[in-house]
Amino acid sequence: MAENADGQEKSEDPTAKKQSESRKKGQIPRSKELTTFFGLLMSIIGLMIFAEDMIQVITAIMRTNFTVERSVLFDSQQLILHFKPELSRMMGALIPLFLLIAVTGILSSALLGGFNFSTEAMGFKFNKLNPAKGLKKIFGTQGLIELLKSILKIGLLGSIAVYFLWQARFELFGLSKESFPEAFVHAMELISWQFLLVTLGMIVIALIDVPYQIWTHTQQLKMTKQEVKDESKNVEGNPEIKGRQRQIQRDMAMQRMMGDVPKADVIITNPTHFSVALQYDPEGSGAPVMLAKGIDLVALQIRNVAKAHDIPILEIPPLSRAIYYSVEIGDEIPAGLYVAVAQILAYIFQLKTGEIDKNTKPDLSNLPIPPELRR
DSSP states (O other): OOBOTTOOBOOBOOOHHHHHHHHHTTOOOOOHHHHHHHHHHHHHHHHHHHHHHHHHHHHHHHHHHHTOOHHHHTOHHHHHHHHHHHHHHHHHHHHHHHHHHHHHHHHHHTTTTOOOOOHHHHSOOGGGGOHHHHHHHHHSHHHHHHHHHHHHHHHHHHHHHHHHHHHTHHHHHHGGGSOHHHHHHHHHHHHHHHHHHHHHHHHHHHHHHHHHHHHHHHHHHOBOHHHHHHHHHHHHOOHHHHHHHHHHHHHHHHHHHHHHGGGOSEEEESSSSEEEEEEOOTTSSSOOEEEEEEETHHHHHHHHHHHHTTOOEEEOHHHHHHHHHHOOTTOBOOGGGHHHHHHHHHHHHHHHHTSSOTTOOOOOTTOOOOGGGOO
16 A cells, blocks of 8 residues: 555545645546547547548549659749649648548547646646656656557457458458559558557557556555545644633623623422523513523523522422423523413412412412423
């Protein structure tokens, strides 16, 4: 497995950030064999498509130029005027084939790795002039693999070419007995078919090279565990700092919540594990709202603040748990608890108006709490 300069093992797959940075640098998987295959394939297909027009143009040019007058050959101005239309006809016949090959080369190169334009890859790098790195590529693992691919390519394609020539040997020998136009067309057909078969043999090379290039690219981008940790810190931030930030946010939220407790009309407790602070605005149209809630130490702090501000505290364990688990801070209580909370608020408002004494304890043991809200 690959190692970095510090000797650490690169055992981790590249992250999305690492892959994005490599694309910006122009480091993407490419297969020359795949591009070559499609380039040769479209070249032969183009030859087959445009062969008739090209043969007609070439035949006409040869007939015209083999019958040129002597006076034209020794007059440079007339010679230029004579060849100018011939060159135009030749270019007109070749341009469609050239365009087909050029477009195929661009598209086929993007089949693996996609389209990618990198200014960094275009820049000059002095380390590329390092002869040691050049020798390492030639005599290293990569050089050995390229050598094996070349041997396989020459052996396979050479065998296909030799096999075709052997099968077509009688047709090749018979070309000398055919007249010029027919022999030329026949020879072009034989060349085209041989070219096509050799090109199809490139499929085997491409099928080997494409997975190899993808694997090699992935191996080059692999990271050590430390590199993954460092990148995570850079992207997401230091875990310790993030933990401290979350703690500060929790503290600020706690301070805001405790600052709302004095606005509450009543505190309902469990009696020690849970505490919830409710507020109700008789002039408003909404239901009672929970201003604060907490368990254990936070519940104790809510009770202490309530005592400091003379807010009534009622010990109703089932209701405190139901409100704690079903309501978030700042939200209204659910409809299922309206009746139970209304009985409590009625008692609180009677205390505030002096209709009943503080020592009068109401019977709140059988408050209606729906089964789905009980905890």
